[in-house]
Amino acid sequence: xxxxxxxxxxxxxxxxxxxxxYVTRKAGTEPAFTGKYWKTKEPGTYGCVCxxxxxxxxxxKFDSGTGWPSFYKPLDxxxxxxxxxxxxxxxxxxxxxxxxxxHLGHVFPDGPRPTGLRYCMNSAALELKxxxxxx
Numbered sequence: 001x002x003x004x005x006x007x008x009x010x011x012x013x014x015x016x017x018x019x020x021x022y023v024t025r026k027a028g029t030e031p032a033f034t035g036k037y038w039k040t041k042e043p044g045t046y047g048c049v050c051x052x053x054x055x056x057x058x059x060x061k062f063d064s065g066t067g068w069p070s071f072y073k074p075l076d077x078x079x080x081x082x083x084x085x086x087x088x089x090x091x092x093x094x095x096x097x098x099x100x101x102x103h104l105g106h107v108f109p110d111g112p113r114p115t116g117l118r119y120c121m122n123s124a125a126l127e128l129k130x131x132x133x134x135x
Contacts, residue, residue, distance in 0.1 A: 005051040005100040016050065023124040024050050024102035027087075027094070032067030035123025039063070044130040045075070046121075051100040055079050055126070056119065064111070064118055069126065071119040072111045080119075082107060095119060 007015070012025050022028040032038075037046070046056040046069070056071040064070035074080045078098060085094035085106065095104045104125045111118030 023122045027103040037069040037123040046126045048097040049127045050102040053099040072115045
């Protein structure tokens with residue numbers, strides 16, 4: 001696993017857009033059906049917008065109907081960390097990047113096979129590295 005990435009709040013603000021900062025560093029959520037990846041089907045790897053760590057494959061992306069990009073498993077279980085989130089009067093499982101502690105979204109037990117999980121991520125926390133087109 002890559003070394004931890006630690007930056008000051010002002011360094012993150014300089015690197016990220018205001019929406020990316022709000023979502024990843026302040027544990028915000030973008031409105032449903034507004035993020036750039038909620039309906040994309042382009043093949044590739046979704047990485048952390050803060051540190052670039054690969055997180056999810058487009059092969060595990062599915063249409064959950066929620067308006068956020070959803071995956072049934074991470075590329076590698078060590079790429080994400082899960083924490084209990086008791087904010088907003090709910091008890092959920094928060095998902096963070098294991099390398100830079102960026103808030104990515106939440107995971108729910110209502111996804112498809114084979115895992116039964118739905119990693120409901122914010123587009124603002126992700127950057128898609130498209131697969132090279134083969135000729």
